Every structure is written in C-alpha cells, then in structure tokens.
Amino acid sequence: AQSVTQLDSQVPVFEEAPVELRCNYSSSVSVYLFWYVQYPNQGLQLLLKYLSGSTLVKGINGFEAEFNKSQTSFHLRKPSVHISDTAEYFCAVSGGTDKLIFGTGTRLQVFP
Amino acid sequence: DTAVSQTPKYLVTQMGNDKSIKCEQNLGHDTMYWYKQDSKKFLKIMFSYNNKELIINETVPNRFSPKSPDKAHLNLHINSLELGDSAVYFCASSQGTGTSGPGTQYFGPGTRLLVL
Numbered sequence: 001a002q003s004v005t006q007l008d009s010q011v012p013v014f015e016e017a018p019v020e021l022r023c024n025y026s027s028s029v030s031v032y033l034f035w036y037v038q039y040p041n042q043g044l045q046l047l048l049k050y051l052s053g054s055t056l057v058k059g060i061n062g063f064e065a066e067f068n069k070s071q072t073s074f075h076l077r078k079p080s081v082h083i084s085d086t087a088e089y090f091c092a093v094s095g096g097t098d099k100l101i102f103g104t105g106t107r108l109q110v111f112p
Numbered sequence: 113d114t115a116v117s118q119t120p121k122y123l124v125t126q127m128g129n130d131k132s133i134k135c136e137q138n139l140g141h142d143t144m145y146w147y148k149q150d151s152k153k154f155l156k157i158m159f160s161y162n163n164k165e166l167i168i169n170e171t172v173p174n175r176f177s178p179k180s181p182d183k184a185h186l187n188l189h190i191n192s193l194e195l196g197d198s199a200v201y202f203c204a205s206s207q208g209t210g211t212s213g214p215g216t217q218y219f220g221p222g223t224r225l226l227v228l
Contacts, residue, residue, distance in 0.1 A: 032213045043116070043202055043219035044155075051213035088153055094214045098143055098206065099168055102155040 002027040002093045006103035014111050015083055021076040021106045023065075023091030033074040034092040034100065035065055044090065050074065061085070086110045115139050116220035118203050124226045125193055133188045133223045135203030143167070143208040144186035145217065146178060149200040161186055162208055193227045200224050 007022040025031060032051050036044040048059025055067040065076045074091060091103040116137045125131055137144060145160040145168075160168035164180045175191045190197060200222045207215035 036219075038153075041222075043221045044204075044217075045219070046216050049216065090155065096209065096213065098145070098160055098162075098209050098214055098217075099157060100214070100217065105153045105155075 002029075002031065002095050002101045004091050004093050004101055004103035006091055006106050008106050009104065010107045010109065012109045012111065013081055016080050018079050019077065019081050019085075019108065021089050021091075021108065023074045023076065023103060025072050025074060025091075025093045027093060027095055029095045032094040032096065033065075033067060034094070035059065035063070035074075035076050036090045036092060036102075037061075038088040038090065038105075040087070047076070047089075081108070081110050083110050083112060116203055116205055116218050118201075118220040118223050120223060121221065122224050122226075124228065126228055127193055127195060129193050130189070130191045131193060131225070132190070133201055133203075133225075135186045135188070135220060137184055137203075137205040137218070137220075139205055139218060141205040141207050141215075141218075142183055143206050143215070144180065144183070145204040145206075146186065146188050147202040147204065147219075149202060149222070151199070155202070159186075159188075195227050198225055198227045 005024045013019045034049045035047040038044045048057045050067045058064045088105045092100040143162045146158045149155045158172045159178045161180045177189045180186045203220040204217040206217040
C-alpha cells in the first residue's frame, strides 16, 4: 500500500521569495509521484510527475521537484513565486496502477 | 474545447433525493475516474472505469453507482442522498497505465453538491 504525507497544511510566502512544499511518501513497491495544483473553484492540474530517470523533474510555471529515494521525499520548489501561484498543492503517489493516493494538500498563500 | 466536462456545476438538493452527475471527456482516453473532495480538501478516489469496465471500486456506499455508456462518458448516480454526501465531486480521465507508468489524469471542473 502507498501513502503520502504533506507536512505543511499552509505555507505563507512573500512574492518573489523562494518556496518549498514538502511531501513524503511510503510504498512497498516502485513509486510514481505527482504534484497537482488546484486553483480556487477549479479542478486539479498536473504540475509535474516522476516516473523514472532523472530525479530532478521540471514542471510547468517554473516549478521543479526532486525525487529522493533514501529520504522517501518528493519536495516541490520554486525559486521565485508570484501572486498567481496562490493555490492548493497536492502530492500524489501511485504504486504502478491508475489508483492515485493524494496527500492532504498544502495551501500556498503568496503575499505582495 | 473543454477536455473533461461535468454537469451540473452546482447541485443543491434535499436529503433522501436521488441525483446524477454527468461527465464527458473528449481526449480519447480509455480510463475515467470519480473522486470525492471533502470540506477539508481531502481528495479520494471512488471509482475508475477502463473501456466501460469497472476497474477500481473503493469502499463507497452502494448508494453510489457509476455508469459508463461509452468510454467517453462516466456518470455518477447517487440514491437516497445524505448530509455527509455534501462535497465536491471530480471526474478525471487518463490514457491509463502503460509501460512507463500511470498516465496523467486530467480533471474536470468539479460538481459542488450540497445536501440539505
């Protein structure tokens, strides 16, 4: 079975500052990892995913994440955030099937 | 063109009623899903269908019944609605799991259900 822990329920940050949203996972099999973003009153949109290969994954809107197998982590980073990045961010894991297990989400609030 | 669409966007109804939510995708995907997002934003898969066949059926009350008339549509029917059914329901679709891993899931805009 797989599980995901997002350690921070809320992350406040000033515009143009760097940000890191933390995600830890557990799995007894190979993992595939995802970050999704949900803007207010919208559905989820894929930011990036790790399936295999390079452990540093680049996604849309300037986000990137690093898969760290030894620390079972997949933290999301952005060097300089914008007001428009204010949203809910979800980390998700799959053990190789279509079933995604989502974390509880991190609310990123960017202040001017 | 909207990739994954859901109707209605909002649904307010009384306890005990029966209601349906419709979902359509025009991405040509083989797999479709229903998720429930509760008031704390927790997102949990309910069902998935692959080419009209039920693949994932989580521990969901049998008052919830998905129906897939074709691979572009996955509807959700809910009988005898309860207060606890109030949530946002998301439909999603993907190409399914291949040799390189799970396909990206594309989500609809959600249906906000409020049971009074």
